[in-house]
Amino acid sequence: MASGPEAESSSHDEGLTELVRRIQIGDQTAIQAFHSMFSPGIEFLLRRKLEKSTVAAETARVLQAAVHEIEAASPDQTINLSHLVTRTIQKSCASIKHGVEPRTADETMDSMANSVLAERTPLEQDILRRYYVLGESPETIRTHLRVSSRTVQQTIAHTRAAFRRKMQRSESA
Secondary structure (H helix, E strand, C coil): CCCCHHHHHHHHHHHHHHHHHHHHCCCHHHHHHHHHHHHHHHHHHHHHHHCCCCCHHHHHHHHHHHHHHHHHCCCCCCCCHHHHHHHHHHHHHHHCCCCCCCHHHHHHHHHHHHHHHHCCCHHHHHHHHHHHHCCCCHHHHHHHHCCCHHHHHHHHHHHHHHHHHHHHHHHHC
8 A cells, every 4th residue: 555645645636536526426425525625715715805704605606606517527527626616716706796894804804814824833834825825736835845745735724724713703702
């Protein structure tokens, strides 16, 4: 059995490929897994892009549009889920009309995002900058920074979770 970063990347890619295949055949469990996996990131990006604190309806529309695109793709077509979701967000944001909430809501979110980033190590901050700002793939980040795929994925997942916890605490306060 293979081990090391290449095996981690390969098993991750195979897992996403299998998820796409299952969505294409209408597996509701796979669709739910897709929603769970991508919903936090979509919510984060939509909040920033739309300058709104509540984006549940917009997130649902993006997820639904992405699932429809996956279902419509031919089974032999390779689908990069991260790029598909990014494109879907961009298309959706172009057509979503929004009322801008008071600037303080956006400043609060910026403050929370900055506090989450401040809690990260310099390496984690570099991973996040490359992933979110520069749009680099996890594989490219892994290669440039000479870290494992697991490190990249865990950094992204842990940061998303920390941001979500702060948002939930803020909304319940």
